[in-house]
Amino acid sequence: MGSSPLPVSLQSKFQKPRTVSRLRDLKGNFNILRNIIFALFLLRILRRSFWFLRGHGIIGSIVLLYRHVHKTAYTVFLNLPGVRSQVSRQLEIAKKEMEDKLVPTGPGINRYLQLPKEPWTHEQLRTELEALAAMKRTRWEEGKVSGAVYHGEQSLLDIQSEAMKLFSVANPIHADVFPAVRKMEAEVVAMVLAMFNAPESGAGATTSGGTESILMACLSARQKGFAERRIRQPEMIIPSTAHAAFHKAASYFKIKLHTVDCPAPEYMVDVNRVRRLINPNTVLLVGSAPNYPHGIVDNIPALSKLAVSYKIPLHVDCCLGSFVMPSLAKAGFPSPWADEGGFDFRQPGVTSISVDTHKYGFAPKGNSCVLYRNRKLREYQYFVCPEWSGGVYGSPSIAGSRPGALIAGCWASMMSIGEKGYVDATHKIVSTKLTIENAVKEHPVLRETLSVLGHPLVSVVAFESVDPAISIYDIADGMSRRQWHLNSLQDPPGVHVAVTLPMTRPDAVNGLIDDLVAVVQEEKDKALERIRAGGPIEKGKAKGTSAQLYGVAGSLPDKTIVKELVVAYLDTLYKA
Numbered sequence: 001m002g003s004s005p006l007p008v009s010l011q012s013k014f015q016k017p018r019t020v021s022r023l024r025d026l027k028g029n030f031n032i033l034r035n036i037i038f039a040l041f042l043l044r045i046l047r048r049s050f051w052f053l054r055g056h057g058i059i060g061s062i063v064l065l066y067r068h069v070h071k072t073a074y075t076v077f078l079n080l081p082g083v084r085s086q087v088s089r090q091l092e093i094a095k096k097e098m099e100d101k102l103v104p105t106g107p108g109i110n111r112y113l114q115l116p117k118e119p120w121t122h123e124q125l126r127t128e129l130e131a132l133a134a135m136k137r138t139r140w141e142e143g144k145v146s147g148a149v150y151h152g153e154q155s156l157l158d159i160q161s162e163a164m165k166l167f168s169v170a171n172p173i174h175a176d177v178f179p180a181v182r183k184m185e186a187e188v189v190a191m192v193l194a195m196f197n198a199p200e201s202g203a204g205a206t207t208s209g210g211t212e213s214i215l216m217a218c219l220s221a222r223q224k225g226f227a228e229r230r231i232r233q234p235e236m237i238i239p240s241t242a243h244a245a246f247h248k249a250a251s252y253f254k255i256k257l258h259t260v261d262c263p264a265p266e267y268m269v270d271v272n273r274v275r276r277l278i279n280p281n282t283v284l285l286v287g288s289a290p291n292y293p294h295g296i297v298d299n300i301p302a303l304s305k306l307a308v309s310y311k312i313p314l315h316v317d318c319c320l321g322s323f324v325m326p327s328l329a330k331a332g333f334p335s336p337w338a339d340e341g342g343f344d345f346r347q348p349g350v351t352s353i354s355v356d357t358h359k360y361g362f363a364p365k366g367n368s369c370v371l372y373r374n375r376k377l378r379e380y381q382y383f384v385c386p387e388w389s390g391g392v393y394g395s396p397s398i399a400g401s402r403p404g405a406l407i408a409g410c411w412a413s414m415m416s417i418g419e420k421g422y423v424d425a426t427h428k429i430v431s432t433k434l435t436i437e438n439a440v441k442e443h444p445v446l447r448e449t450l451s452v453l454g455h456p457l458v459s460v461v462a463f464e465s466v467d468p469a470i471s472i473y474d475i476a477d478g479m480s481r482r483q484w485h486l487n488s489l490q491d492p493p494g495v496h497v498a499v500t501l502p503m504t505r506p507d508a509v510n511g512l513i514d515d516l517v518a519v520v521q522e523e524k525d526k527a528l529e530r531i532r533a534g535g536p537i538e539k540g541k542a543k544g545t546s547a548q549l550y551g552v553a554g555s556l557p558d559k560t561i562v563k564e565l566v567v568a569y570l571d572t573l574y575k576a
């Protein structure tokens with residue numbers, strides 16, 4: 001039989017119980033471990049649920065749940081075979097319309113899809129460039145465009161071009177090769193820090209635009225949260241009116257985003273709601289000064305208090321406000337929150353500010369600054385790669401090589417305009433905003449149809465329709481037909497005007513008001529006719545672009561159709 005040294009009966013007596021007891025110990029330990037892991041898991045869910053409930057309230061949570069279900073059901077509906085083909089057909093029509101509008105074809109338009117075999121002569125090139133410059137386009141010079149071109153005077157354009165020509169090969173990544181560009185960049189940052197009352201410790205960087213400045217501020221806050229508090233699931237809390245760049249940052253850097261309502265009548269972020277959404281994962285609070293949609297400055301002093309008491313960074317988005325915000329008081333206008341200590345680094349909780357030198361700083365496009373309270377915060381946005389086979393590498397922001405010419409253009413703009421120039425420009429811009437605002441509030445035709453959103457103090461004025469028979473999007477489309485480029489807003493439906501220097505010309509601003517009156521009157525007449533003919537008070541489907549995008553597609557609970565339209569638009573941009 002077996003070669004065991006012990007008889008079977010003895011083996012079982014001595015060995016088996018030992019194995020069993022060891023196994024039992026192991027199983028006991030495993031059970032304890034399992035229970036601990038389960039408890040931790042449960043705790044996590046409970047903690048998250050608690051934060052969710054505290055942040056949104058019971059009713060708010062139910063509303064969110066309802067919206068989610070509604071949206072999911074709608075997505076399923078949209079994907080039903082019959083519905084889907086109908087939607088696709090409509091999308092094709094919309095795409096075709098977009099192409100016809102954006103991509104001119106026909107006689108006189110040459111398309112170049114391959115390198116010319118023989119180099120063009122400069123003469124040939126000049127002729128073609130002039131033809132391109134003469135392409136049919138919106139005349140921003142006449143002041144009919146909201147935002148977009150902030151200055152546009154020929155003398156400024158000339159000096160910018162001169163500066164850019166001198167530094168067209170410069171690249172600040174080679175600071176030793178291009179010392180002048182390094183100097184100008186550092187000086188731009190220093191001057192902007194001073195305008196926003198940065199402390200001695202203040203630091204900043206230039207970027208390619210407001211979006212990059214915001215991306216950098218969000219990245220810095222996320223890295224700080226990880227380095228100092230080991231936050232692995234970062235969250236940030238922004239006003240619903242904060243710029244889309246914060247959504248981009250959340251998406252790029254995997255930061256969970258909470259958007260907080262900005263309720264009427266002031267349209268400022270609800271600070272109590274912000275407080276309730278703060279939890280141990282919060283890495284950043286945000287306020288705008290002012291926001292893009294309504295031109296409203298959030299309650300920065302109250303946000304600063306929250307930031308200080310919870311020890312969380314606070315970013316103030318002054319991309320749009322740029323040099324108008326620090327010039328308001330000097331131009332004789334009320335400066336937001338002046339009595340509570342201001343909107344900038346004077347507030348102790350403010351840790352970063354984004355300022356677009358390419359907006360009301362009047363620099364060439366492709367310029368912005370991100371400012372920090374101290375160098376450590378700036379360091380969190382840096383990228384350093386010590387092990388690259390191409391050499392030890394470091395860069396301050398997203399780009400590697402950067403256009404030195406743009407820095408020279410920015411520096412030259414700031415030096416040639418100076419404090420006095422910015423104060424004068426602020427005076428013109430804010431006065432024009434006031435003229436438009438007062439017309440909307442006082443003109444007999446406008447007064448009973450439109451209403452200004454909140455109390456805008458800077459360069460933007462937004463309004464909505466208070467007449468249920470008139471859609472604000474039809475007014476936007478009516479203005480487009482009269483060659484005005486205003487901006488449509490959603491939630492609530494509205495239209496805004498961002499006043500820039502070309503619009504401050506009296507003929508431009510008066511033309512705007514006259515056309516607005518005419519368009520509103522037209523819509524009123526149409527509504528009256530409809531109601532007289534026994535039609536509904538509320539308007540049906542509208543035809544214009546704004547009305548379709550916001551009124552029709554935008555009112556659907558699921559945004560896939562809007563998304564597909566945007567993708568089609570972006571694709572159209574690259575149609576050669």
Ligand SMILES: *Cc1c(COP(=O)(O)O)cnc(C)c1O
Pocket residue numbers: 209210211212214243245288290291292317319320321356368
């Ligand atoms: C324009 C703007 C930005 C983003 O700026 P870009 O230069 O377009 O990237 C950010 N915030 C506000 C309030 C803006 O108006």
